[in-house]
Amino acid sequence: MPEFKVVISDPSTGRAEQVELKGDQAARLIGLKIGDIIDGALVGKPGVKLQIRGGSGRAGEPMRPDIPGARKGYFLLSGPPGYWPKEKGERRRKYVRGNTITDDIVQINMVVLRESQEASQKT
Template identity: 55%
Template sequence: MPTAKFVVADPKNGKCYQIEADNTPLVGKKIGEIFDGKIIGLEGYKLQIRGGTDSSGFPMRPDIHGSRKVRVLLSAPPGFKPRKKGERRRKTVRGNTIASDIVQINVKVVEYGEKTIPELLGLEGGSEEQ
């Protein structure tokens, strides 16, 4: 059972939470899709996939289809941050589809449940991660 780190961004308070969970139910989903938070233990929440990283550290890009690794000429993030105006560089990046070798998945809360995220994760003392 492949596990992944889910980095859950909460736009209301600007905090992020790390959750380790099974990513098998999300295999085949793409960046921008919304899924039920019950999959990772956030009952009542709806989460949107915003990106991720594979086991080698290559970032996912929303404009590359599939789950393959490709070398593309980039001029903007994600995957490359230009230092000068007009700079471009060939970099290896992942496609926009989640595969079993994606180890970090970045998600954003789009619909809230009854309980707060720290309550659901057992972080009542306010020791949020990241």
């Protein structure tokens, strides 16, 4: 069964919290892509909309939104994520993975898009 660490960032407060998902909860995230918007109830945050912004695999390789699918490999990069060039125009081959969540993903980064009226009144 898959197991993920989900980091949820809230730009309105500037805070981030980490939630661990196992079993059926984690299996619901498999197949989603970077940029997909999900309901917060999937990760234990009802009343909140979350957007997937990225993640990383077991070896620490980052997910890239411009590489389709669940593949991983060496790609020629000219900018982040995965490579930050020292000089203008510099490119390197770096080991990165695609934009789809699979069992090999360890961490998933999400950001809070908006809260419903009821969720904001409870806090």
